[in-house]
Amino acid sequence: MSVTFPRGFVASAGTAGIKGDGRDDLALVATSDGTPVPAAAVFTTNLAAAAPVLVSREHLERSSGRAASLIVNSGNANAGTGRRGRDDAERICKEVAGLLGVESSDVLICSTGIIGKPLPIERISRALPKLVERRSDSREQAMSAASAIMTTDTRRKEVTVSAEGFSIGGMAKGAAMLAPNMATMLAVLTTDANMEPEQLRKALKNSVDRSFNAISVDGCTSTNDTVIVLASGKAGPVPYDRFEEALTEACLELAEMMVADAEGGSVVFTVEVVGAFSDAEARQAARRVTESLLVKCSMNGADPYWGRIMSELGSAGVHLVPDTLEIAYGGVVVCRGGVEVEHDGEAVKAHMSSKRIEVRCDLGIGMGRAVMKGADLGHGYIEENRGTS
């Protein structure tokens, strides 16, 4: 069901031949009755942001945080395409708006795929009428839409959350884990909760911080990264805190699907940092360890080399005193006070071979705590990323 699970939304999928392999590459989400509703988005901070990001950002501003529809294409990022790329993105929004009978600025757009090539705009244009016509609140169309946004993903990513009196649905694409800086991450969420645009913005920002930003995606996002939420209001008012909690739950579920579907990855590991000077320092330290090439490699080789962890913590730019440092793999403490301690090597070995590795670092300094998830670096990643073809 995903995006059509909450009341008030329809979806559809279509093919414009962008991917060139016959698979669907267009997805539409719209309000059932075509009226604009509160909408919020978190966009990439990349200064070379793609045309759809620039256009959607502007549309959201012009509409004061409302949208009636969202269109996504996969196979082409429409990034590195200059003025022409922005014109193309505007044209698609305008045509969708015309078909739905809304303003251009009520339509948002996302793209994912290769950078630097212009969109096959005429083919996309020809595919739009059918895409819009096909929209429905059926489970089938929502599933097709979630499939249409996939690129290197091996699995469709959908989520539904039922809460007291309201619900949330969502779909996402991305295998961001192994390619933190580049593999585009898109997520589209819908809810029938009645939220003002300002509340929606705040809830989305907080949810993204605790989910998509807690997997190994650093501040340097891709040219296209986007998370969007639309709120139909069909469920009536909802306590803000309860809504933020449910939205976080939905985002977390999608984020975890991304980690598990990391391009070429086989091991998912969790780095928990506790006892840091502050939560911010804990996050910084956890990110450092999670993104380390050598730590990623050691996860692939199931090698519990805590020296690599300590060295990354030591260069993470956070308060650290080796004398109070403790490192554990799968709950087995291997380093205490900055030196190796006697431990059950067999238990560690068994844990390391489990494909779900847990590393816990207690800095022994303060109360700061954070968790990050990452994926290993193995031969699959190299194969996946050596070339673009």
Place this chain on the structure above:
Amino acid sequence: MSVTFPRGFVASAGTAGIKGDGRDDLALVATSDGTPVPAAAVFTTNLAAAAPVLVSREHLERSSGRAASLIVNSGNANAGTGRRGRDDAERICKEVAGLLGVESSDVLICSTGIIGKPLPIERISRALPKLVERRSDSREQAMSAASAIMTTDTRRKEVTVSAEGFSIGGMAKGAAMLAPNMATMLAVLTTDANMEPEQLRKALKNSVDRSFNAISVDGCTSTNDTVIVLASGKAGPVPYDRFEEALTEACLELAEMMVADAEGGSVVFTVEVVGAFSDAEARQAARRVTESLLVKCSMNGADPYWGRIMSELGSAGVHLVPDTLEIAYGGVVVCRGGVEVEHDGEAVKAHMSSKRIEVRCDLGIGMGRAVMKGADLGHGYIEENRGTS
């Protein structure tokens, strides 16, 4: 010749069985007559710095920037070894000092190898008398010393620079390129120029910035990274500028040997950033591109995907406007104004397959310029770094 090339220095190599394969693992450098001379060092900024770093830093302070000798062991980093590690490092310095008839604080120490295991201190202690006794200014002993400090290096790294009236010699170990954060980089330089400790410190800092810090080694150095220079003064006074220039030349040569000997790497690529807001921003942008996993992978696959370069520049935290951006591979401009331009694809392809790839990014904003060198990420790296054994 390396470290015994300048007048006033002797060297030797020995075996303490640390590596366990019979290869030499101890190296000594000392002044010929045993007198302390001006010395300077640049140490890792890692907060989990190894015991030899802590001890050498303290010795240099106590001796007011002078040293008579330097001992290096490979095979064990003496990091993550706590109080015992510091005692071991102090004991080695004390024993070498006793054999040379100098103060403990006149002896510096470096270690490289595995983290978290105590040194086989008794075996090292037993090997010291022979190591000290064997010291000479012969080419042979200098070569043996340069071999003894190697770990995963496949080639010995030595340099000599002859300038007007003085000379510089040096040896290094490190394949830092592919493992920017962890693969320990050690360099030992000697000179017969007459330099005050303060001048020596300044010259070394500037030289390191332009050499070892211009290969893909970021601020987050390993637990053991160290560059040391000793100045015997036998050549008499030398104009400061001329000395700094020669020292930079020596460091650059050693740094380039490290890039070419990157663990598991096969392609060396250069990222030149021009037209940046400032030199500092150019350095930051060049580093970002050079260290990107996806850029490294694309170099391995000889794939001229400029979108990856643009995306890294866009998230480097520097001023960037896609409209003024130009990217070239091997002198062939593939992107101008942030969009792909017609270009000779065959010429780019030929350049990409050359194993020496040059990327030039003109940000078109200011006058800032920087160059960084990096190595590709291929299957060799994974094999080299999956495990510690």
